[in-house]
Amino acid sequence: MRDGLLDPRAVLLHESAADRDAAIRRCGQALVDVGAVAPSYVEAMLERERTISTYVGEGVAIPHGTAASKEDVERDAICVVRFPGGVDWDGEPVTLCVGIAAAGDGHVPLLAALADILLDPDRARTLREATEVSQVIKELS
């Protein structure tokens, strides 16, 4: 994996959120905190979600911004935020969010790895239930 794409400080495994928007804000804040995006990117993530859900299956959503919000991206980065209590994502229960900030293609290999994991229910469960940061980074590398 490219250095700096998934900062260990952007892997948060014991979060809770009252609803979908709160979960997206938490993901956005994680990306802001590692210096990947400007704060305005978080609003673009909410806007994008209202257009089409980023739920991808297996209890996982991948919130990200709009095409226009690429201007707010400082560098390609990913955050992984786990909500053990679950979040109602338009009727789907989500326990893991993979938040994306990308102006280029630096994050593509990580998303390809994520797609492979989600097509394998056993690996998807391992990722959803991970409690160690190092374990998450290993799974997605």
Add this chain to the structure above:
Amino acid sequence: MAIDSKDIHKIIVACDAGMGSSVMLASTLKKQLKGTGVTVEHTPVNSIPEDADVVVCHTGLAARAKAAAPGKPLVSFQIFLGDPAVTKLVNTIKNGGTVDA
């Protein structure tokens, strides 16, 4: 629009930002179509290239994709991974037949 599977050389997965789900689906499709000679790329919905033979996108983007790439066969899906419409497209390309979409 209908196209014979042997005339399919390039599939475009279109997304709003070309940043998230389309990337995942494109990488999965690429793997499934390995060895068939079909290339798979992902682009924002407003920049679908002229040489795309089939466009794949979420149902929520289908109207925009149709307007952006008129006259191209369009396969729309609702589930990002494992949608029956996408599985059907892969099987048609592998086994031969017509993509009517």
